[in-house]
Amino acid sequence: MVFYIIGPRTPSAVIFYPKEGRFDCVARPWLTEAGSRSARGIWEIEFNHKLLRYIYGLTNQFTTYSLRDCGSLRNPRTIRLYESLAQFKSSGLWVTTHAWLNDRFLLPESQQKNLAELKRSFLDPALKQINEKTPLLAKYSIDDSGKFLFSIIDKQNPV
Template identity: 60%
Template sequence: MSTISLKSFKKKVSIKQSNELTEAAYYLPLQAKRVLWLCLMQAYFSEASEDFESDVLPLFSVSVSDYVKYFNVATAVASRDVKAGVKALGESTVTFYPRDGEFEQVTRPWLSEAGMKRGRGSWQIEFNYKVMPFLVGLSSQFTTYSLYDCGQLNSVKVIRLYESLCQFRSTGTWVTDHEWLCERFMLPDSQRSNKAEMKRTFLEPAIKKINEKTPLRVSYRTQDDGRLLFSVMDKPLAIS
């Protein structure tokens, strides 16, 4: 497949992620994040209606061949990455912040089970049934973005910022604060305790990378109340 046709193919591959998941607190290494994307893609493409979440089962299949196809790596690398990604998902938790109900926040393991199929180069992943509603949406609010676009980013924290910014493409502005970013993205103590350090070592390099590698054009400023105001817009389409 040529470079041009491969890019055209990848641009058509979308991920639809519930805003509850976008706003959750978790850290996954890049391999695990990519495995999660491959599962979210399956939920997205299984959608038959706006109420598709009720029909999505917690079982997903992740193959080495799909990892090769979507992330443009060698088969040996993909095999290693998928195994590492599944292992990291199985050992990790995610914290959600429900808008309703008894709990202000709740932490759950991602997976119930993960099994590698004999000789097939694929894994069957079963998500924790209590996580599934957050994966496919407790509400009608979703963030949709292209796998090709976010696939140009190789830092998980930059990817998380990109996903958050994509929620506000339609309104063009996002207001948040230092504490929210540190908590949700699980930033290190040096950035939690020092706002200037967080901006210098995370936020500004991340925005630069997003502006270089994705369709978004992003800037930010600090308001008088200390909160961060992000400007989010799509870059003009290039005229061929």
């Protein structure tokens, strides 16, 4: 029960389901420490040592983008939306659900329960900023089943 409450709603933790050992579900935070020197604009982070073998082992199936691409975005949810869109720029299509958006972006209750509020106060302004300030051009529609269909174009390499 505890993992269900903090696991899916905690974006900074990785959830493991080991086949052996004491636990059948383990949540591990990405970072053990994060500190900033705000006057200099510098962040120093320290990864959890129990995750290092997974981090070092990454060779494919991850998303990269230049921080310059989204450096002018200021809202953390807008930046996270940009990251999600960047994952699908090669295919040009991202299909997701309202429930997934709720969990990924830790949306306030008003946006979780009211689709019009979600669009008005998060998706539309965030996409406007992304379209104006980044190399991505994105728009969305909602199909008959309620799924969000995002179309994504890389302005630097349009297909």
